[in-house]
Amino acid sequence: MKEQHRYFLGCGFAWWVIHIFFRPFESVDLTVLGSVDDRIAEFSEHAEGLASWLLDEVGNEDLVYRVEGNRTSIFAVLEVSEPRVKEWMFQLIQVMEARDPGEPSRRYADLYCLMLGWQLHMAVLARTYLDGFHAESAKVRNDVSARFIQWLREALEDACRTYLSCSSEDLLRDERVLGTYEALALDWRRAVDETLERYLGAPTSCA
Secondary structure (H helix, E strand, O other), X not given: OHHHHHHHHHXXXXXXXXXXXXXXXXXXXXXXXXXXXXXXXHHHHHHHHHHHHHHHHHHOOOOOEEEOOEEEOHHHHHHHOXXXXXXXXXXXXXXXXXXXXXXXXXXXXXXHHHHHHHHHHHXXXXXXXXXXXXXXXXXXXXXXXXXXXXXXXXXXXXXXXXXXOOOHHHHHOOHHHHHHHHHHHHHHHHHHHHHHHHHHOOOOOOO
């Protein structure tokens, strides 16, 4: 039963990663975003399939959690985790600032590339992670995620060459970039584990 919770929380936090992608760009003037705005729309189109699948998995989950002593759904549990997810985004923004790409339009182009690379890193990790808990749905999940991952690889390469004048491999040679991706991946796993223990570890929790 506990592994079922772990699987569904993994789906929920994988959805969070996709959802948080849009936050840094939401209130930015289109004249600053320029062509990045079109690429964000394209990301949304290609991410929709996997994001919807993850939410459907979470929505079909009927295990019970406790939040402040009340029986509640996984959606409330995930909502409580939003500040932690935002911190992942802020860490990527800090990487962009440390790289000092220059004027605002270049900053958001650089951030787009960083966020896209993170999406690819996490999509591969989450697919492997989820395969370890719920093998019966692996084929459908992998069919959906494989298309998204392939698009991410192509989109990242194109964005890096367009905005950064380098390859996606060159981006990952930046130790700060790769180190941040790896640190966020570790914290993603930790978020699943700690959330599991927080809402199911206490004697008053129920399943």
